[in-house]
Amino acid sequence: MSYEAKVYNVMIASPGDLEEERKVCREVIYDWNAVNSETKKIVLMPTGWETHSSPEMGGTAQGIINDQVLSPSDVLVGIFWTRAGTPTAEHESGTIEEIERHIAAGRLAMIYFSDREVRLSTVNPEQYAKVNAFRESCKSRGLLNNFETVNDFREKFSRHLQIKVNTHKIFSGLNSMPESVLPEIEAPLSIAQSLTREARFILKEVCLDEFEQVSYVCYFGGADLETNNKNLLEGIDSSAMTKWEVGFHQLETKGLISDVVSTGEVFKLTTKGREVASLLK
Template sequence: MAYSANVLRVMIASPSDTIEARDAVETAIHGWNGANAQTKQTILQSWRWETSSVPILGGHPQSLINSQGVDESDIVFALFGSRLGSPTPDAVSGTVEEIERAIEQGKPVHLYFSTAQLPNDVDTAQLDGLRAFKSEISKRGLLGEFSNASQLEYEVWKAIEYDIANLSLGVPVLKAADRGVRFSVQPRQEREIRSYDRKGKPRYSTRHWLEITNDGGQDAEEVVFEPVGERISLHLATDGTPTTVHAGQTRLLNVVHSMGGGDPNILRIRWKENGENKDRDFHVG
C-alpha cells in the first residue's frame, strides 16, 4: 500500500577501522524503517561515502564528501575505534571535519567510541590523536560508547527515536503531479417504463447517456461535444454551446441512437487547455 512519508538522510561517518560498526548503524536504520516507516510516516536513508558518493573531479575528495554527504544529510552518526583518521587540508581528520561541518549547520550529531579490545597492531600515534580529540569534544556534549555491534544498534535506534521526536517533521503531504485535463467517457443505459398498454402491461424504452469525467487536475475550458462521421447514428442532446468541465467534475450527456447509420459511435471532445486547442475521440458504442 502506498503512503506518504518524510525522508531523512542519515550519514555514517568514521575512519577506516570501523567497518563492522558502520554496518551495525545501517542495520539499525533498516530495522527502524521496517518497524516504523509507515506508522510514523518517516523513512531513513543511510549515506556512506564508499557506497553512496558519486565519483567526480573538481575538488579535494573531502570537500566533495562534505557537499554530497554532510550538506545533504539530516542526521550524522560518527564512529571511532582506535583511529582518528587521515588529516585533510582543513582538519585533523576527515571524520572530524564532517562532524564540525554538521555541527555548524545545526544538525543532530551522535558520536560513539568503541570500548572493545584494541588490535595488536594499533597505531599509537592515531590512538593518541583519538584520545586527545575525545577529551576535547567531551566538553561540548554527551558521548556514547559501544562494546559490540548489537549494543551499537540499540544505541542508534535510541538516538533515532530522540531525533524523530525533536525534529518536528509534521505530517508529510503527497504532492500530486499536475496531470492537466484528462477526460474519460463511460456509456450508460437504463430500461424505463414509457407507457402502459390496454391490459396494463408496461411498455419499455431504453434511455442512453454518457458519463463524461475530467479526471485531471486542471479545468477544461470551452468544451464542445460532437459525434464523428458522415453517416452517424449517435445524436447528442446538446445545443453545442461551449462549457467548462472542472477538474474532478462529471457531466451527464443524453444521447439517442438512430437506425441506418453506418459509422461507429464516436464522440469527439474539443476543449481549450492553457490557451491551446485540444481534442480527443472516444468509442462509445
C-alpha cells in the same frame, strides 16, 4: 499500498576500522523504517561516502564528499575506535571534518566511541592519540556515548535513534517552518496533557527534589536517572528503558527542565516546568 513520507538523510561517518559498526548502523536504520516509517510518515535514509558519492574532478576528495554526501545530511552518526582517519587540509581527519562541519551547521550529530578490545600491535599510537584528543574536545560540547561490543552498539544506537525521532525538533517539522511564521506557544495545560506517563512521574519527582534537579547519565549496560534521592531507572529492564528515556527527553524538549552546565547530564526545573507540574493530577 503506497504512502507519502518525509525522507531524512542519516550520514554514517567513521574511519576505516569500524566496518562492522557501519553495517550495524545501516541495519538498525532499516529496522526502524520497517517498523515505523508508515505510521510516522518518516523514512530514514542511511548515507555514506561509499554509497552516495560519485567520481568528480575539480576539488579535493574530502571537499567533494562534503558537497555530495555531508551537505544534504539531516543527521550524522559519528563512530570512532582506534583510528581518527586520513588528515585533511583543515582537520585531523575527514571524519572529524564531517562532524565539525555538521555541528557548525546546527544539525543533529550523534557521536559514539568504541571501548571494545583490540590487539595493541595493531594500534597506531598517533591515530589513537588523535581519537582521544577529539573525544576530550567533544566532552565539553555535548553528550557522547561509549560502547563495549558491536552488539552493545546495536542496542544503544537502536534505543537512541527511537528517542531522537520521538523527541528531537528536526523530526517535528519545526526546522522546515517558514521564517515568516512564528511558532504557536503551547499552553501549559496542553503540555501537561501531552506528557507520557513516565514524563509526568519524572516531573513530579523533580519538583520534590531539594534542589529541583535531575541527572541523566548513560553508561555501558544502562543509564541512571536520579532525582529526589532516587534512581528512577533502577530495576528497569531494557525493553522499558526507552519509555523512560523518551519521557525524560520530552521534558527537555518542552522546556520543563534545562541543562545546568551544558554537559547534557544535570538538568534543573524551569518556571514553565513548575507551572505544568502544578496541573498534573
